[in-house]
Amino acid sequence: MRVKSSLLNITAGIGNQIIITILSFVSRTVFINSLGIEYLGINGLFTSILAMLSLAEAGIGSSIVYNLYKPVADNDRPKIMALMNLYKKAYLVIAGVVLLLGLSIMPFLDVFIKNTSVENISLIYLLFLINTVTPYLFIYKYSFLNVNQKNYIVSGVFSISSILSVCAKIAILYFTQQFIFYLIIECVVSLMSSIILAKIVDRMYPFLRQKIETKLDPDTKANFIKNMKAILLQNIGTYFIFGVDSILISSFISVAAVGLYSNYKMLIDLCRTFINQVFANMYHSLGNLVAKESEEKVFHVFKVTMLLNFWLYSLLAIMLYLFIEPLILVWIGSEFVMGPLVVLLLIITFYERGMRNSITMLKTTAGIFHEDRFVPLCQAALNLSISFILVQRMGIAGIFIGTLVSALLVPFWTTPYFVYKRVFKQPLKLYFTRYGYYSIIAVIAAAAAAYICSFLPTGGLFWLLTRGTLCFLLINAIYAAVFHRTEEFKYLLGVAEAILSKIPKLRALLLKRSRHLEVSGNK
Template structure:
């Protein structure tokens, strides 16, 4: 059942992401053409600032979601209801806190956004603030569907919403070039979508509208509040590591530089989002697994997850590193290309964070939040110190070099140590041996792929597509040869065969019924 739900969620997510990606490219092209790189920079800057304000939510959602896995697995409706009531009330408070914090920044906008020709900056900021606050009113409903492994419903509703929003925004930019109207459309549809999703959840799970028969037990409350404190510290640290790049670039280099970087970020984020459609849905299956299975079973599934994680992230890293600059040149021109060292650092960050995805999933779904609560703050202090120092010597590359060093100094060590000690109860050296082996295999795959595709000039979209296809196929063939005898590969292959035969059976049955 876990596999079935995961596959449904993954299929829905990938289909949705493909459509949204195509529309995003059209939208970004129209955005750059009619508004320019400065508006692009402002968009990225305000997104980063409001991500900082969203730290008011840090910890609450993740902790309550973790607490929901067991009652959902046991179909304990009263406890689910009590937790959801707590979840809803917490998010109402969060929405109010974010709104107040956001409004308190208004007097300081002129210091953050300097030397710009953009009009009505304060109005634009207020609309961004509305877009941030509104989803909190219904976010607990989304989370419940995800915990129940019904994320494909959320994906379906958001797919329709995203397609409608993006299409309308493209039309507004094309016909009016009005950035404020562009943002208002997004706000309106976001609010409507949240309301529709809440109504769907209420219809599917009517018991959530009832008053819980009993309050949460003291032990559950204590666990939630303990985890909240830990996750708050972790999320604050995570933001200071990953969310301050645009602010540092804007402050030390300029808003236009943020705009140019935002194209790289958009393409990398699209790739990460595609991958996350797979792993976010597996995440909730792992949560269900942790709540019900032995440590041996969890470890065996983790190894499968680890191989899939390496396979996908290393393949995407190779493909993006080879393809990103030719794509941007063909898409919007060579004026939007940054120094090669920036791309190298961005891809190292992409791979390093991505390759930890499997171990991080086991950590969070096992409820390990408290022991390393200060680690992200230590990482953040290292990151900010190094990034602000390095940006003055090496520009944008210096910002990302500081981020990479801070990642290697802290979470690279702490996350696997805690999981292997508390969940698997195994020697941590096993983790680093496999990690090192995967890096070696990935580097070899990169050089073979680079050499094999070097003769293809990406001077048209067809040749670019061909080169990109080879960048996916070649590493996959190499990994198939290397891993085909492993238990993890055999497990993945057996699941793939089951899915294929099931799909074929459904297709044949459907065809027979039609005849």
């Protein structure tokens, strides 16, 4: 059942991501041509500022979702209802806190914004704030779908809403060049998507609307509070690691520089989100596995996910390193290129952070929150210190050096340490031996791909696609040759064969579930 749910969720997630990727390119192109680089910078800056406000949510969602795994697996409805009620109340408070914090920042926006001619800054910020607060009123409901391994429903609704939203925003930008209308459409579609998902949950799980008669036991409450505090500390640190880049760039360089960086960030985030569709849709299945299976079974699955994680992240890291600047040149022009040093730093950071994905996923599903609660804060302190010093000497590259160095000094080794010590009870050197071996293979594959590229012309979309296709095939061929005899590869090959053989069945299952929802809704 776990494998079937994961396959269904991954299929829906990847389909959703393909749609989002295409629409993102079209939308970004129209945005740049209609409004210019400064509005792009404002868009990235306000996104970063409001990510900081969202720290009010940090810890609550993850902690409650973790506590839901076992009662959902045991079908303990009274406890599920009590936890969901707590979830609902917590998010109502969160929405209010984020709104008040957001409004309190409005008088100080000039502190973060340097050298801009953009008008109506306060109104633009207010619309960003509304779009940030609104989902908190509904998120507790559709998170229950994720815990039940029905992520494909969430992916499907957001796919449709994304198509509608982006098409409407493209039309507004093309015909009116009005950023305000652009943001209003985004707010309306986001609200409607959340309402629709909430209604779906009500129909699928009507017991959640029943009167709550069971109270949470003291142990569950104590565990929730303990984990919530730990995750809050972790997410505060994480924000100051990844969320302040745009603020630093805007403060020390310019809003236009944020716009340049946002194009690279969009392309890298698209790759990261694509991979996360695979792992996020395995996440709740892994949580169910940790709750039920032995350490040996969990360790075997971890090794499989680590190979898959390496394969996907290293493949896309190499492709990004070789083609991100040529793509930007073909797509929007040479004035949007930032230089090879920035690209190298961004790609190494992408790879290092991505390689921690499988171990971090296991850490979270195993409920390891308290032990490393101060790790992100230590990393954040190092990141801000190094970035603040180097940005004044090296410019934008100094900020990214700070992010990379702080990651290597702290979570690079602490995250696997806690998992191997508590979950696997095995020596940490096993992890780093495997990590080093994988990284060497990646460097060899990158060198081979770069060598092949050197023989092909560089100009034009046709040659870009040709070089990209050849490199993609070469890297995968190298990995298949190296790993084809391993147990992990054979397991993944079996899963791939299952996916191919069950595509008609998956389609039929999706149709069947859709009809079931319609019938339930008519009752």
